[in-house]
Amino acid sequence: MNDSWLKKNTFHYSEFTDISRLVEEKKKKNILISLCLPTLNEEKTIAKEIVIMKSELMTRHPLLDEIVVIDSGSKDNTLEIAKSFGADVYEASSILPNLEQFKGKGENLWKALYVTKGDIIVYIDADIKNIHHRFVYGLIAPLLLFDNIKYTKAFYDRPIAIGKSKIRPTGGGRVTELVIRPLFSLFFPELTQILQPLSGEYAGFREIFEKIPFPIGYGVETSMILDICEKWGLDVMAQVDLERRIHRNQDTKALGKMAFVILKTFFNRIEKLELIDLKKDIFSEMIQYNLVKDRIKPDKLEIECFERPPIETIPEYREKFNIG
Numbered sequence: 001m002n003d004s005w006l007k008k009n010t011f012h013y014s015e016f017t018d019i020s021r022l023v024e025e026k027k028k029k030n031i032l033i034s035l036c037l038p039t040l041n042e043e044k045t046i047a048k049e050i051v052i053m054k055s056e057l058m059t060r061h062p063l064l065d066e067i068v069v070i071d072s073g074s075k076d077n078t079l080e081i082a083k084s085f086g087a088d089v090y091e092a093s094s095i096l097p098n099l100e101q102f103k104g105k106g107e108n109l110w111k112a113l114y115v116t117k118g119d120i121i122v123y124i125d126a127d128i129k130n131i132h133h134r135f136v137y138g139l140i141a142p143l144l145l146f147d148n149i150k151y152t153k154a155f156y157d158r159p160i161a162i163g164k165s166k167i168r169p170t171g172g173g174r175v176t177e178l179v180i181r182p183l184f185s186l187f188f189p190e191l192t193q194i195l196q197p198l199s200g201e202y203a204g205f206r207e208i209f210e211k212i213p214f215p216i217g218y219g220v221e222t223s224m225i226l227d228i229c230e231k232w233g234l235d236v237m238a239q240v241d242l243e244r245r246i247h248r249n250q251d252t253k254a255l256g257k258m259a260f261v262i263l264k265t266f267f268n269r270i271e272k273l274e275l276i277d278l279k280k281d282i283f284s285e286m287i288q289y290n291l292v293k294d295r296i297k298p299d300k301l302e303i304e305c306f307e308r309p310p311i312e313t314i315p316e317y318r319e320k321f322n323i324g
Contacts, residue, residue: 034118219265
């Protein structure tokens with residue numbers, strides 16, 4: 001496998017610390033930039049993310065034009081906190097309400113395209129404990145500075161928080177190393193150069209995002225990479241080393257559910273690409289087991305992997321953005 005993409009399209013955020021230069025490039029190209037934070041019960045971290053991005057990338061350096069929160073139905077104070085710190089806050093269910101309603105991260109990301117105004121959209125997760133504005137400007141920079149790059153992806157060391165203060169380094173994400181990297185190695189070895197395909201931080205031009213489907217759940221990152229690569233090739237993508245990300249840990253059972261959705265999304269994609277021919281339908285039920293009072297009981301979860309079509313096919317979107 002040729003690793004030329006890895007050498008040519010991999011950056012470190014420290015290459016882009018001159019944010020004034022990025023602002024000048026943005027003005028020169030007459031580009032608007034939107035930051036989207038998809039949320040579900042993120043009251044502990046959402047305020048700090050908004051405060052840092054507003055102060056560093058709107059007040060000090062006018063790189064961002066808006067910060068938009070899209071919420072999946074938080075039961076805590078996420079919405080109230082986000083509003084109080086000046087973000088534009090939407091409940092996902094209120095966006096394009098005439099469509100069938102779904103809940104999931106991919107749903108939030110897809111609907112953000114309708115309510116944001118940016119030519120570039122930056123998506124970052126709302127549970128980052130060591131948030132820093134490099135998570136945003138590091139992803140924006142290659143899009144502004146290199147005409148061929150249309151999509152950027154973060155990678156980083158991902159320590160897992162243990163208790164209140166202890167952390168341990170883990171390298172890449174567990175689902176990445178156990179699920180996605182083996183699949184990419186089998187079917188798309190060139191994509192193994194993307195060091196953390198499941199990272200929740202990425203950015204791209206609207207013209208890319210509006211032309212690809214969005215699975216409503218955890219499969220969205222995998223699907224996005226496969227679709228962008230298939231439509232435009234690997235060279236329109238870049239990855240940026242953000243060094244370190246501390247996030248909320250998930251247990252193995254939760255990661256199993258995530259892996260199930262990603263696997264199903266992956267196989268649906270490669271079947272559409274005619275790389276495999278599945279002889280039967282894939283089941284939608286994730287089956288795990290619990291030990292309850294010395295008895296083993298199945299824990300079944302029906303997971304439908306619905307996906308939204310490219311948003312440019314939605315009449316309301318076409319009208320709002322003057323697509324003929």
